[in-house]
Amino acid sequence: METTKRGCPSHAEGMQRKPAGAPYKCSGCQEMGFGSSYQCGNMDCNYILHENCANGVSHAVHKFLPDSKLEFYEKPAGHPRYCDGCGKDVVGFVYHCIRTSHDLHPCCLNLNERISDEEGGVTLELCEKVPSKCVKCKRISVEKGIQGWSYVSSEGKYCYHVSCVKKLILEKWEKGYFSQQTNPAMAESSRVAERTNGLEIVQSGTVSRRSRKMKKFTKIAVLVFKLIVSAIFGNPIIAIAGLVEALFSG
Structure with a gap:
C-alpha cells in the first residue's frame, strides 16, 4: 500500500516528529489527539498533524465498509459530510469513496479492531452494530440514521460509542481540564483523584461487601474507559491517567 508524507502547506522546513504529550488539534483532520504527532519545523508555525494524517496511505479499505474503495482527500467532497465511524462532521482530511459516498476520518480508519489490558482481563472489540446501549448516551445509535461504531x-x-468518547474528551479539553501543566491546582486535583479513584484502591476492613463490589465495578469501568481513550486518541494513558479517572468519576 502506498504511503504518502504530508507536510505544512506554508513552509518547506519539513515536519518534525514529536512524542506523545499535551493534547492538540490536528491541522489536517481537525480532530483532537494526544499521541505522537508531526509539527512544522518552522518555530513560528503551529501546523501539526496526527501521525495517521502525516503518513497515511493514499487508498484504503475497511471491513465495515466492504463495498467502499476509500481515497484520501484534503477536503471533504461537499458539505455537510459525516464520518461513518464516529458520526462526527468531516471538515478536513478524509478518506472518501466516490461510489458509495462513505467517509472516514484518518484516525477512525486506523482504530484498533481489538484492545485489551496488559493482563488480558479486559478485552474490547470495535463493533459496527452493538448489543446494548452506549454507557455514556444511553442510546444504540449516535444520531437518528447514524449508527456509529462502538467499543x-x-x-x-x-x-x-467512539463519538461519545470523542465528545466527552473534547468538552473537557475546551474547558481547560487537561491544562495541569500550567495549572498547579488542576495538577493537585488530578493527583487527589488518582489516589481516590485509581486502580490501586486500598480496601478497608470495615468496608461493606456492597461497597467493595461497587469499587471493583468502578475499577473495571475506569480501565475500560482508559483503554478506549487510548485507542481513539493515541495512547495517552501514561500522560493523563489521573485525569481520565477524575473525569470518569465526574
Whole structure:
C-alpha cells in the first residue's frame, strides 16, 4: 500500500516528529489527539498533524465498509459530510469513496479492531452494530440514521460509542481540564483523584461487601474507559491517567 508524507502547506522546513504529550488539534483532520504527532519545523508555525494524517496511505479499505474503495482527500467532497465511524462532521482530511459516498476520518480508519489490558482481563472489540446501549448516551445509535461504531466488552456489558468518547474528551479539553501543566491546582486535583479513584484502591476492613463490589465495578469501568481513550486518541494513558479517572468519576 502506498504511503504518502504530508507536510505544512506554508513552509518547506519539513515536519518534525514529536512524542506523545499535551493534547492538540490536528491541522489536517481537525480532530483532537494526544499521541505522537508531526509539527512544522518552522518555530513560528503551529501546523501539526496526527501521525495517521502525516503518513497515511493514499487508498484504503475497511471491513465495515466492504463495498467502499476509500481515497484520501484534503477536503471533504461537499458539505455537510459525516464520518461513518464516529458520526462526527468531516471538515478536513478524509478518506472518501466516490461510489458509495462513505467517509472516514484518518484516525477512525486506523482504530484498533481489538484492545485489551496488559493482563488480558479486559478485552474490547470495535463493533459496527452493538448489543446494548452506549454507557455514556444511553442510546444504540449516535444520531437518528447514524449508527456509529462502538467499543464493546466481550460480555457486552460495556459499550461506548467512539463519538461519545470523542465528545466527552473534547468538552473537557475546551474547558481547560487537561491544562495541569500550567495549572498547579488542576495538577493537585488530578493527583487527589488518582489516589481516590485509581486502580490501586486500598480496601478497608470495615468496608461493606456492597461497597467493595461497587469499587471493583468502578475499577473495571475506569480501565475500560482508559483503554478506549487510548485507542481513539493515541495512547495517552501514561500522560493523563489521573485525569481520565477524575473525569470518569465526574
